[in-house]
Amino acid sequence: MSDFDKVLDQRGMNSLKWEFTVRNGVPEQWDQTDPEQGEDQVLSMWVADMDFKTADPIVNALRKRVDRGIFGYAFITEVYLNAVQGWMKRRHGYPIEHDWIVPTIGIVPALSMIVRKFSSPGEKVLIQRPVYYPFSNAIKNNARSVLCSPLKLENNRYQMDLEDLEEKTADPEVQLMILCSPHNPVGRAWSFEDIQKVGEICLKHQVLLVADEIHGDLIMPGHQFHSYGLLDPKLLENVIICTAPSKSFNLAGLKSSNLIIPNPEIRKRMKEEIKASGLFGINPFGIVATEAAYNEGEPWLEEAIGYIAKNFEFLDSFITSSIPSLKVLPLEATYLCWIDCRALGLSDQKLDQLMMEEAQIYMDEGHIFGPEGSGFIRLNLACPREIIEKALQRLKSSIEQLEPKID
Numbered sequence: 035m036s037d038f039d040k041v042l043d044q045r046g047m048n049s050l051k052w053e054f055t056v057r058n059g060v061p062e063q064w065d066q067t068d069p070e071q072g073e074d075q076v077l078s079m080w081v082a083d084m085d086f087k088t089a090d091p092i093v094n095a096l097r098k099r100v101d102r103g104i105f106g107y108a109f110i111t112e113v114y115l116n117a118v119q120g121w122m123k124r125r126h127g128y129p130i131e132h133d134w135i136v137p138t139i140g141i142v143p144a145l146s147m148i149v150r151k152f153s154s155p156g157e158k159v160l161i162q163r164p165v166y167y168p169f170s171n172a173i174k175n176n177a178r179s180v181l182c183s184p185l186k187l188e189n190n191r192y193q194m195d196l197e198d199l200e201e202k203t204a205d206p207e208v209q210l211m212i213l214c215s216p217h218n219p220v221g222r223a224w225s226f227e228d229i230q231k232v233g234e235i236c237l238k239h240q241v242l243l244v245a246d247e248i249h250g251d252l253i254m255p256g257h258q259f260h261s262y263g264l265l266d267p268k269l270l271e272n273v274i275i276c277t278a279p280s281k282s283f284n285l286a287g288l289k290s291s292n293l294i295i296p297n298p299e300i301r302k303r304m305k306e307e308i309k310a311s312g313l314f315g316i317n318p319f320g321i322v323a324t325e326a327a328y329n330e331g332e333p334w335l336e337e338a339i340g341y342i343a344k345n346f347e348f349l350d351s352f353i354t355s356s357i358p359s360l361k362v363l364p365l366e367a368t369y370l371c372w373i374d375c376r377a378l379g380l381s382d383q384k385l386d387q388l389m390m391e392e393a394q395i396y397m398d399e400g401h402i403f404g405p406e407g408s409g410f411i412r413l414n415l416a417c418p419r420e421i422i423e424k425a426l427q428r429l430k431s432s433i434e435q436l437e438p439k440i441d
């Protein structure tokens with residue numbers, strides 16, 4: 035059994051989450067999260083990394099590789115392809131062929147490459163905000179514009195607006211859509227019908243669909259993930275599916291991910307873009323870790339999901355009973371919890387200030403996921419319960435001090 039309760043010291047590891055803050059998009063070294071700060075320590079609950087040590091089989095495989103002492107260029111073999119293929123089939127029921135697997139050095143770089151290759155400057159790329167903000171960055175940084183079909187919040191649960199989506203895909207300036215499935219930050223595991231409808235709309239209007247399924251392994255008990263790969267073969271001809279072991283097994287720093295591209299023409303074009311970008315090398319540690327994660331990591335992942343689900347239960351019941359001005363959105367997938375703080379009546383700037391300066395919690399501000407996220411926060415629950423307990427006590431007292439001003 036892994037000890038998820040243990041608070042690990044992450045100093046001296048170049049940890050973005052615990053040793054840096056990001057100002058104007060640039061990471062700066064920061065000591066406010068240092069445990070030496072005692073009660074003044076800022077609790078880091080932002081970027082999507084876990085505070086858990088990864089699965090032992092992964093650590094052991096990496097250790098063996100380090101002991102070889104040679105770190106030259108590396109590339110994938112059948113062993114790697116079998117590991118990815120086996121995982122997709124076992125975990126998601128999705129049979130893929132070796133040829134369909136296109137490794138990349140992360141999904142974020144892959145998104146930029148996809149935007150460059152499959153749309154033209156000045157065109158629009160469709161997304162559903164509030165959504166993982168690097169989607170917008172990949173579009174804007176490559177001189178395309180964002181076209182948003184906002185998610186609808188109904189009875190404290192987000193839904194896709196499929197009518198609006200259909201209207202927007204019909205725009206001749208739209209060649210590409212990026213779908214987040216499961217959805218970060220709103221925590222939805224979309225239904226089979228939702229995914230199918232999006233696929234059909236995109237196919238009908240000849241819009242290439244990118245299905246970012248990086249959180250597909252992280253499904254909370256009682257919920258189900260429907261990979262795009264389970265859809266009709268004709269819909270698979272029009273998709274690039276993004277997967278990685280990085281979120282599931284806490285390996286993001288190893289920069290290892292895979293695109294699944296069933297259509298040979300799309301695959302050929304994607305490989306051309308990878309070549310043109312010069313980003314074709316694969317990190318040897320990423321290869322080793324991916325193989326170990328997919329072949330031997332599942333028991334650890336199940337334990338981690340169980341622990342995160344309990345963290346969510348704890349947070350949800352604490353907020354419902356002790357901070358009723360906040361509303362927690364149901365967590366169906368991911369370890370990122372989306373909380374509605376709009377009843378506090380604070381501007382985004384004041385809400386950020388309350389979190390960072392009063393409660394001393396470093397979270398992701400809802401507005402960074404698009405204006406639709408204004409008044410919300412995203413909290414990372416992949417941490418020891420002790421951190422969540424501390425954060426919630428701080429949040430409660432900061433909000434209590436504020437309350438008279440609200441009324």
Ligand SMILES: Cc1ncc(COP(=O)(O)O)c(C=O)c1O
Nearest residue numbers: 082140141142143166218248291
């Ligand atoms: C939806 C989504 N896509 C991609 C990523 C990051 O991918 P990578 O680290 O492979 O670039 C994240 C990280 O949180 C994410 O939430």
